[in-house]
Amino acid sequence: MSTFVIIGGDAAGMSAASKAKRDDPDLDVIVFEAGEWVSYGACGLPYYVKGEIQSLEDLVSITPEEFREQRDIDLRMSHEVVAIDPNDRTVTARGESEVVVEYDHLLVSTGAAAVEPPIDGLDRDGVYTLSSMSDGKDLREYVGRARTEGTLNQPDSGPACRFLDDCNGPVGIVGGGYIGIEMAEALAGNGFEVHLFQRGERILKSFSEATSDAILDHLGEQDVAVNLNAEVEALAGGDGVEAVVTVDGRTPVEMVLVGTGVSPRTDLAEDAGIELGATGAIAADAYRETSHPDIYAAGDCAEAEHVVTGEPAYVPLALTANRHGRAVGRTVAGTPTEGGGIAGTAAVKAFDREAARTGVLDHQRARRVGFDPITETIDAKSRAGYYPGGSTVGVTLTADRDSGRVLGGSLVAEYGEGAVHRSHALVGAVTEGIGLGELSNYDLxxxxxxxxxxxxxLTAAKVLDGNR
Amino acid sequence: MSTFVIIGGDAAGMSAASKAKRDDPDLDVIVFEAGEWVSYGACGLPYYVKGEIQSLEDLVSITPEEFREQRDIDLRMSHEVVAIDPNDRTVTARGESEVVVEYDHLLVSTGAAAVEPPIDGLDRDGVYTLSSMSDGKDLREYVGRARTEGTLNQPDSGPACRFLDDCNGPVGIVGGGYIGIEMAEALAGNGFEVHLFQRGERILKSFSEATSDAILDHLGEQDVAVNLNAEVEALAGGDGVEAVVTVDGRTPVEMVLVGTGVSPRTDLAEDAGIELGATGAIAADAYRETSHPDIYAAGDCAEAEHVVTGEPAYVPLALTANRHGRAVGRTVAGTPTEGGGIAGTAAVKAFDREAARTGVLDHQRARRVGFDPITETIDAKSRAGYYPGGSTVGVTLTADRDSGRVLGGSLVAEYGEGAVHRSHALVGAVTEGIGLGELSNYDLxxxxxxxxxxxxxLTAAKVLDGNR
Known part of the structure; x- marks a missing residue:
């Protein structure tokens, strides 16, 4: 009987555990999880904070008991792995006591941690991040307290109320990525006056400019105060945070959510001599095997090959974690399975709009790998012009001028009008290296x-093809 | 100066005219249209009948005046072409008088006509088809009269009222394809008691069984009485229709909509010696050129190559007509352009559900071209399980057992939950010959x-891949 040890019990780890055990029931599968939760949908945390999801448990897709009893996985919660010894093929973990287990196969799926930006005052009370279940719990409690003790607004009573006297807040959000924007919706939806600070000149900077602008406009419509080119210098106050300080001045706030991205948790791997890649995350081959035989890496701690550039990329998202974890599980169970590349695909809902992006939109990055990028944005209708309802759909495409190859795309529309699901077509195109002419001939x-x-x-593909 | 003559002024014809003239303004472009409308969205007719679109003119994307004045196209309405002479390179048309024009390039885009099934009584008053603008006008007038003169129901007041005393109708629909189903929505939405008769054992027979069943269930929820395996023998009555007669008996009706498909209008082409293909529609190569040099065929009168089978197929739909017309326009203007194949993709809304299908789902057809087809249907959720709203999404995939190549797909969900837009991903897969393993690794x-x-x-692809 061989032993498969997994470090980290979230998406990648539990996908690997489940798949390996299902494919090879004789395998001994041990999972060490440092925290108190496994297999949870961290992507749902903003909606839990908002109040649209009633319980943290609702975010858990499979409980520890189910893993243990139904799937026969040796899941050890509150066990922090403190060392990997690749020579002895052992892992040392600390729970109530210290245990050393031997492995035949090892998966490092240690995830990522919220980045701590170089801002004074991050340790003040009232400063939150949102990367773990306990973060979500804390934020929900904050929202609940503010609504109970503060001047009350009904949740979802409409736009945030920064021009009204009876607002909750004000609150600050540092960072204009997905988390910042989803939390703007969550907080504004609870009647908070929301001030969002973005260091660069646009929010959602991995999306196209047109998409960023469309979401920015909509945040304005929802009375979220967005400050662009706003490098936050400090979160000022006493014990508790009282103001967000930028070069432009002080914005009084009662709470701050810092959402400036995550970085891979690589300490354990580094200490064991496992190689990191150019992105700073753990390097792995197509089968997710690291520099060390039988040691795999998957999920938010690892990089992966980008389907367009062929270069390693670090895009820590849920689907990749699930997919790579599952591939490792199959491989360990005896069927070598590639995890697949990543296209940098992402989706976000912002109040009543939705957006998605995939592939390479950044011209510099495209040029670096030998493309001659061109980009065009079109505005079209989500339904036939004469059909009731619908919205504008903005589609940005980037392609290589010479070959016409589709490199990336970005879409935005009203929520429910299919910007995200339409992006599925572009993922196929960027993954397969389809040309604009071929794409525009698709029988959609x-x-x-x-x-x-x-x-x-199709219209976007036609228009950009005409510009070559 | 060379002359491009186009027979038929709907999607294919006007796309060709516009593109040719835009790319080569020196070209003399003459369009003969037998009827009184050009460039209209026939797909919108059910919604005009329903009352969701106010005016027939709303379905016209570009008016005759715009074609003439802004695009400099010599558009001749109410001109029926009666002969093509490929030797003299002339076309003879009858308007107020007869004209003969010489062409350098000719496009046959004569469209399709509603099939007249072998049913007695099709000529009775109150029997309608829906393939032209005047059909739409007649049906809207009927609905209006019934609502004014008959026992009134408010449109969209909920399910049709077949169990109530104050229904409009009853009315019959012969045919359970898109038109039949869209018209069931249109008529039930106006308070009619609707009886639908489908010859075969399921509706929407080009979709997967699971999709057909999901739509069938929903029609039942909406109180549409669907009769399967119901071959209609006669539409009985006096001057006006009074009953739909099948072997199972008579169903009293005040009106009948016959929607049993269309057949290509090929008479003109046949008379000129232009070859028809195996499907009975006009044959054309990748550039849409027929058996005769410089004579092209596009739109509902022509067949096209299927991207999966490589065989000719007849799937008369709007996008293909537009795309093939545009390709002919470019070719005639000097840039030889392939029109692209067809995947047999189709979408339909049925009350509060939506469905789409693409590629080859039929096992017999797949086997005929050398595949060993396998099929699986999964039911999944349209949104995260913990996220509010959403519906089930049913996904059927068919693939080749040996290679894993995706051959076809069919999806169904509540309206707005993305069955149709998700099908875009499958169109790419069937067009490019992607395998299940590769598809399931897409970074959607x-x-x-x-x-x-x-x-x-992705779940459907994983599950079917696991069954190989």
Whole structure:
């Protein structure tokens, strides 16, 4: 009987554990999880804070008991792995006592931690991040307290109320990525006056400029105060945070959410001599095997090959973690399985709008790997012009001028009008290296309640192809 | 100066005219249209009948005046072409008088006509089809009269009222394809008691069985009486229709909509010696050129190559007409352009559900071209399980057992939950010959308001791949 040890019991780890055990029931599968939760949907935390999800337990897809009893996985919670010894093929973990286990196969799925930006005052009371279940719990409690003790607003009573006297807050959000924007929705939806600070000149900077602008406009419509080019210098106050300080001045706040990204947890791997890649995350081959035989890495602690550039990229997201974990599980169970590359695909809902992006939109990055990028944005309708309802769909495409190869895309529309699901077509195109001409000839589904005869994706491909 | 003559002024014809003239303004472009409308969205007619679109003119994307004045196209309405002479390179048309024009390039885009099934009584008053603008006008007038003169129901007041005393109708629909189903929505939405008769054992027979069943269930929820295996023998009555007669008996009706498909209008082409293909529609090569040099065919009168089977197929739909027309326009203007194949993609809204299908789902057809087809259907959630709202998404995939190549797919969900837009990913897969393993590794967009971590499309691919 061989032993498969897994460090970290979230998406990658539990996917690997479940798949390995299902494919090879004789395998001994041990999972060490440092915290108190496994297999949870961290992506749902903003909606828990908002109040749209009632219980933290709702975010758990499979409980520890189910893993243990139904899937026969030796899951050890509150066990922190403190060392990997690749020579002895052992892992040392600390729970109530210290245990050393031997492994035949090892998966490092230690995840990522919220980045601590170089800002004074991060340790003041009222400063939060949102990367763990306990972060979510703390934030929900804060929202609940503010609504009970503060001047009350009903949740979801409409736009945030920064021009009204009876607002909650004000509160600050540092960072204009997904977390910042989802939390703006969560807090504004609870009646907080929200001030968002973004260091660069636009929010959602991995999306196209047109998409960023469309979401920015909508945040304005929802009375979120967005400060661009706003490098936060300090979170001022006493014990508790009282103001966000930038070069432009002080914005009084009662609470701050810092959402400036995450960085891979690589200490354990580094200490064991496992190689990190150019991105600073753990390097792994197509099978997710690291520099050390039988040691795999998957999830937010690892990098992966980008399908467009062929270069390693660090894009810590849930699907990749699940997919790579599952691939490792299959491999360990005897069927060598590639984890697949990443396209840098992402989706976000911002109040009543939705957006998605995939592939390479950044011209500098495209040039670095030998492309001659061109970009075009079109605005089209999400349904036939004569059909009731619908919205504008903005589609940005980037392609290589010479070959016409689609490199990346970004879409935005009203929520429910299919910007995100339409991006699925572009993921295929960037993954397979499809040309604009070929894409524009795709026989996509059409009926008036769903799109114009040429779906916006096709129109964008035609227009950009015409510009080559 | 060379002359481009186009027979038929709908999607294919006007796309060709516009593109040719834009790319080569020196070209003399003449369009003969037999009827009184050009460039209209026939796909919108059910929604005009329903009352969601106010005016027939709303379905016209570009008016005759715009074609003439802004695009400098010599558009001749109410001109029926009666002969093509490929030797003299002339076309003879009858308007107020007869004209003969010479062409350098000719496009046959004569469209399709509603099939007249072998049913007695099709000529009775109150029997309608829906393939032209005048059909739409007649049906809207009927609905209006019934609502004014008959026992009134408010439109969209909920399910059709077949169990109530104050229903409009009853009315019959012959045919359970898109038109039949869209018209069931249109008529039930106006308070009619609707009886739908489908010859075969399921509706939407080009979709997967699971999709057909999901739509069938929903029609039942909406109080549409669907009769399967119901071959209609006669539409009985006096001057006006009074009953739909099948072997099972008579169903009293005040009106009947016959929607049993369309057949290509090929008479003109046949008379000129232009070859038809195996499907009975006009044959054309990748550039849409027919058996005769400089004579092209596009739109509902022509067949096209299927991207999966490589065989000719006849799937008369709007996007193909637009795309093939545009390709002919470019070719005629000097840039030889392939029109692209077809995947048999289709979408339909049925009350509060939506469905799409693409590629080859039929096992017999797949076997005929050398595949060993396997099929699986999964039911997944349209959003994260913990996220509010959403519905089930049913995904059926068919693939080749040996290679894993995706051959076809069919999806169904509540309206707005992305069955149709998700099908875009499958169109790419069937067009490019992607395998299940590769598809299931796609880095599709994920966030809780839009899907589960593994989008239902990915889950279906994983499950079917596991069954090989």
């Amino acid at each position: 589904a059409y009926a008036p309640p769903f799109n114009t005869t040429w779906d916006p994706v | 967009a994920y966030a809780p308001p839009f899907n589960t971590t593994w989008d239902p499309v």
